[in-house]
Amino acid sequence: MSTPLEFTDAARERAAEILGRYPEEYRKSAVVPLLHLAQEEWGYVSPEAMACVASLIGCSPVKVAEIATFYPMFNKEPVGENVLAVCHTLPCALTGCAGVYDHLSKKLGIGLGETTEDGRFTLRKSECLAACDRGPVLLVNRRLHTHVSPEKVDEILENLDKG
Amino acid sequence: MAAPLEILTADPTAGADPGDMDAYMACGGYGAVRKALKSMSQAELIEEINASGIKGRGGAGFSTGMKWNLCADRFPRYLCANADESEPGSFKDRLLLESKPHQIIEGMIITSYALGINLGYIYIRGEFFQIIDQMEAALEDARRHGFLGANILDTGFDLELYVHPGAGAYICGEETGLIESLEGNRPYPRLKPPYFPAAIGLWGQPTIVNNVETMAQIATIVDMGAETYKAIGSEEDTTGPRLFGLCGHVKNPGIYEYDSGVTLRELIYDVAGGIRDGNRLKGVIPGGISAPILTPEEIDTPMGFGALGKLGSMGGTGGIIVMDETTSMVDALLNASSFAAHESCGQCTPCREGVPWMNDILRRIRNGQGRDEDLDLLLDICKQVHGHTVCVFGQAPGVWPVRTILVKYWPEFRACIERKELVVPPLEESYLRPDQYEHIPPVPGNFRLKTDEADAAG
Ligand SMILES: Cc1cc2nc3c(=O)[nH]c(=O)nc-3n(C[C@H](O)[C@H](O)[C@H](O)COP(=O)(O)O)c2cc1C
Ligand code: SF4
Numbered sequence A: 001m002s003t004p005l006e007f008t009d010a011a012r013e014r015a016a017e018i019l020g021r022y023p024e025e026y027r028k029s030a031v032v033p034l035l036h037l038a039q040e041e042w043g044y045v046s047p048e049a050m051a052c053v054a055s056l057i058g059c060s061p062v063k064v065a066e067i068a069t070f071y072p073m074f075n076k077e078p079v080g081e082n083v084l085a086v087c088h089t090l091p092c093a094l095t096g097c098a099g100v101y102d103h104l105s106k107k108l109g110i111g112l113g114e115t116t117e118d119g120r121f122t123l124r125k126s127e128c129l130a131a132c133d134r135g136p137v138l139l140v141n142r143r144l145h146t147h148v149s150p151e152k153v154d155e156i157l158e159n160l161d162k163g
Numbered sequence B: 001m002a003a004p005l006e007i008l009t010a011d012p013t014a015g016a017d018p019g020d021m022d023a024y025m026a027c028g029g030y031g032a033v034r035k036a037l038k039s040m041s042q043a044e045l046i047e048e049i050n051a052s053g054i055k056g057r058g059g060a061g062f063s064t065g066m067k068w069n070l071c072a073d074r075f076p077r078y079l080c081a082n083a084d085e086s087e088p089g090s091f092k093d094r095l096l097l098e099s100k101p102h103q104i105i106e107g108m109i110i111t112s113y114a115l116g117i118n119l120g121y122i123y124i125r126g127e128f129f130q131i132i133d134q135m136e137a138a139l140e141d142a143r144r145h146g147f148l149g150a151n152i153l154d155t156g157f158d159l160e161l162y163v164h165p166g167a168g169a170y171i172c173g174e175e176t177g178l179i180e181s182l183e184g185n186r187p188y189p190r191l192k193p194p195y196f197p198a199a200i201g202l203w204g205q206p207t208i209v210n211n212v213e214t215m216a217q218i219a220t221i222v223d224m225g226a227e228t229y230k231a232i233g234s235e236e237d238t239t240g241p242r243l244f245g246l247c248g249h250v251k252n253p254g255i256y257e258y259d260s261g262v263t264l265r266e267l268i269y270d271v272a273g274g275i276r277d278g279n280r281l282k283g284v285i286p287g288g289i290s291a292p293i294l295t296p297e298e299i300d301t302p303m304g305f306g307a308l309g310k311l312g313s314m315g316g317t318g319g320i321i322v323m324d325e326t327t328s329m330v331d332a333l334l335n336a337s338s339f340a341a342h343e344s345c346g347q348c349t350p351c352r353e354g355v356p357w358m359n360d361i362l363r364r365i366r367n368g369q370g371r372d373e374d375l376d377l378l379l380d381i382c383k384q385v386h387g388h389t390v391c392v393f394g395q396a397p398g399v400w401p402v403r404t405i406l407v408k409y410w411p412e413f414r415a416c417i418e419r420k421e422l423v424v425p426p427l428e429e430s431y432l433r434p435d436q437y438e439h440i441p442p443v444p445g446n447f448r449l450k451t452d453e454a455d456a457a458g
């Protein structure tokens, strides 16, 4: 059994607000939003983070793990400071996402799902992000970049460096 | 040439921040809510939506009025607005979520009032980070202005609406998968019957699941009146404005608003500027990746749900993927199949095993290791999956793309197998003309049952 992590006060407040969205007897509905909150707090959902969510919902950690392992958005392992996801579904493939992915992979020296040694970047592919008219598209953390090209990728990474 | 419309795409606030409720209200926003709550009874509202002839915009094209009428006579009832938009090639919901959050909220309030619902959720896919933030703020504003909460507009009607985020699984768009997800379970779709949401939905109660565009359209219908709304489009193909998203190899990709009488040829050549680089069209998927492909000879069709259905395709989400003559259909199908293999929820065996199996076969064909018997094998697997699964995912996007791209572009797949490499034959030699193959046999399935109740499965 993992000892639950503790949310910060701000996150705890937010968790209470999330739990308030569902009828008292159906608190379990909050599991996905609370896992998002946990991931924002700790970058990934470790067994200890799942235990924290489970204690808020009042269910066993296994129930939370069952959900967390289903959804692709939840990181089960630590990830880089910046997660880059290149959409690779058909419309983006038709507009050249392969070139963007290859450029990123070469530039960062990492393959699919890997993280750079300095821990700054994790490279992923994503399914369609519903911006197919503006492909290729790249999700950088919470922000969507459209019409990306290898040159634009360089610019995006540089701006991340500055920020 | 059909005339463009500017109903859903209109920007009356002239570029103000889409979340800005004051700007929205200054140009008539929340007028539909006032009208509905203050001057119409629940029965009148339901009748208004019935009379409008609207079909839902989530992909199945099911009559919204009929869905509402099927809502079981039990309370509490719940509302789920479906903003999980993950069908490859579909991006119209994103446009509305980004530009019209308050119109979607209006539709949700009106729907809830009409059906006696006091609690609802808008299920937004998790990758829509900014949209989720904006929608939460918009709901908060609506609450502050008295459009949510207790005793709305002094009518005695109470309503709470919340955002519920997804976390990257396509299957959560399927309405019973969505409900399971919202309940905090693995989003395995439910067997229908008996779990039609309108009968047994969220927490076992009657639940209306409607697409977010449908929600926005509800506000439009109340605004303009069913009579006026109905004059746009046609009953068979759906009334009201449609949002068509063009992407792929067109010169001007984007969202365009027309009625459903506009033809595919008009949309590709007149509206989106034709094919890039002066190339010729090779194939077009007319309604999101699940919709059966159409060859260049088949594009003189209106874009309505009915018209496309007659052609053996479907209107789906109105997301149109255009491919030019340089496209490898083997690559395109492999891509579509990889998506399906990745997104199968794994609950039922034919889909969990069959869809990735087809993906493996397509990959070896693409890599020059296809076997003579592979194409027949693919069609055989299609037959084994289709109609033998818990939800419609198994066939769409699992089977339909394989079955239709494979049959229609048979010569290209044969060429790859015979030459043991990826080849893109000249356009003329890559596909079959409609009179060159026996029609693609309608395989038994649960998608187009004739009874109303079964159709509600959507
Ligand atoms: C695999 C699958 C995925 C779906 N994804 C979505 C989706 O992302 N958004 C949506 O509105 N409907 C989606 N649907 C359709 C829903 O099940 C449902 O029919 C729809 O939300 C009803 O809304 P409407 O009546 O307003 O069209 C999907 C269906 C299936 C089978
Ligand atoms: S058909 Fe596929 S997606 Fe649907 S329930 Fe079965 S395994 Fe899941």
Ligand code: FES
Residues within 6 Å of the ligand: A087, A088, A089, A090, A091, A092, A093, A127, A128, A129, A130, A131, A132, A135, A137, B088, B089, B090
């Ligand atoms: S395919 Fe990349 S956004 Fe749709």
